[in-house]
Amino acid sequence: MSSETLVQVITANLLREGHVVWLTPEGGWSRDLAGAQCFAGRPAAEAALARAAAQTDVVVGAYLASMRPTPAGPEPVHFREAFRRAGPSARARGVTQA
């Protein structure tokens, strides 16, 4: 796969709840990756990351994650981002939810 086809999203954890979130085009945070804003170019992504990371009373640990654009929205390139979207493996969620 060539890197030109990839886009970047900005992801973080919510300060209060800890939940995984993605930056939306409106500048808010969504718990749904499909709602994330995709950045095609590095400079734009990094500028947006700097702004997002400055929301220190809302999120913790903001960073860029590579995604493959699809008609259904961004799809994680790396399995770690896929797990962050999906939550723990179904059977790892604790015995109550197995």
Add this chain to the structure above:
Amino acid sequence: MYVYDDFDRDFLAERNRQFRAQVERRLSGALTEEEFRPLRLMNGLYLQLHAYMLRVAIPYGTLNPVQMHKLADVGERWDRGYGHFTTRQNIQFNWPQLVDVPDMLDALAEVGLHAIQTSGNTIRNVTADHFAGAAADEIADPRPWAELIRQWSTDHPEFQFLPRKFKIAVTGAPNDRAVTRAHDIGLRMVRRDGETGFELIVGGGLGRTPMIGKVIRDFLPTGDLLPYLEAIVATYNLLGRRDNKFKARIKITVHENGIDRVRELVEARFAETRAEFDADAMAAHFAHIAAQFAPPALRAADPAPLDTARAADPIFRAWADTNLHPHRDPSHAIVTISLKAHGETPGDATSEQMRAIADLAETYGYGEIRISHEQNVILPHVARADLPALHATLRRYGLATANVGLVSDIIACPGMDYCALATARSIPIAQDIALHFERLKLEHDIGPLKIKISGCINACGHHHVGHIGILGLDRAGVETYQITLGGDGSEDATLGERTGPGFSAEKIIPAIERILRSYLDLRQSREESFLAAYRRLGAAPFKAALYHEEKADAA
């Protein structure tokens, strides 16, 4: 067990008050994350992959039923109805919200539980043999010493900013169930000429540079314990490297300077610490602690041979064969309650299960509960006559899995299902192995086996000392599992040997099966365990089984 006095209670209350104020200041924006992070870590609060995680210490693995009920309540109210018991005798709550953590800590403090020094470059929760105070092979209960160490190390002014985290484990028995040789300091009680003392081991550790600890003192009179520990930690505090996080553990200090040099420095320092030390005051204080660990008055019970129950019920028989351990009193037994039901997350217990365990400990176990580093729960004192009734209740709560010490009794770290540092998942691999061998009905045939899985090189799952160790890595964006064989965490501690290239998540289960099938073919008898066979045969036949078929598959 040890009961907190007013001093302990005030200390905890004050710490919790401080942390509540710190959380408020973080939420209001008065503290930045950079300022807040070390404060939350000092109180056991991590931010993981999906949520915060609160790590609560269970000092030397000892709990009473009231505390277990409280853990159940905390899990229900602020987590998702469960908790995760770890290899360091802690419990982790995986879903707390930051705003709730001060309330959780207050609730825990009501029963003397806390999260202090479960993180950071401090002396961490002191771990101990989970059969302490009950095992037939024990010289003495090591927990009073562990408690003394806990008190000495908690909030120790000199040791809050060590070069790196510092872990101490204690055992009172010659059979080392506390993995003392893989700790920064391991203490083993020994007897010499009728006197009880400690063998002191330093510089063990796992992680990216695994090392087996070395003996720094083969016999230390018990009365010298604190000044000697003080001398070791002070020497490390000066000598340990602060320039490189990966070289900061005492294992590297010992490795780089040599055990003889470290011993020389420690002994020189010990001459000073010992002179300053008030041995009489410590002896009096120790006697006060030891009194609180007085063994329960065991009721005179029939050393019931269990023949009738065993003959009548094959399910009970299978459980009694694997989950019991000899008690020093022949009319009693040590019961291990498996938290490794096939297909479940190793170490997880629901709040309902925690309550059932607490009530069983009250009814049949003299109110004593232990958590093992193998992520199981122990009832250390149960009259043999009560075992059938106990077993029947355990079954009702999904707690009667008969697999202690077998292929499905796996230690697994949280891995990429929870941990932000992970390079691969470990829980689903543990679940798949357990289910696979359950389906093959080979578990009891294979016999004693320790499989340990870590989701990155930090080795929280102890994979280096697993008879079969599995390390999850990220190889070019694919979860890949590397195998080590022949590791051992016991008194004969050995690091496992890497077999070669790793396997994908799909191929790791058949790979483990190939190793174990070749063991079944090669063993001299059922009495020869996997580890014994490996020691006799070396790695070659197992590697052949592992990679020969791989090549055949690829061809």
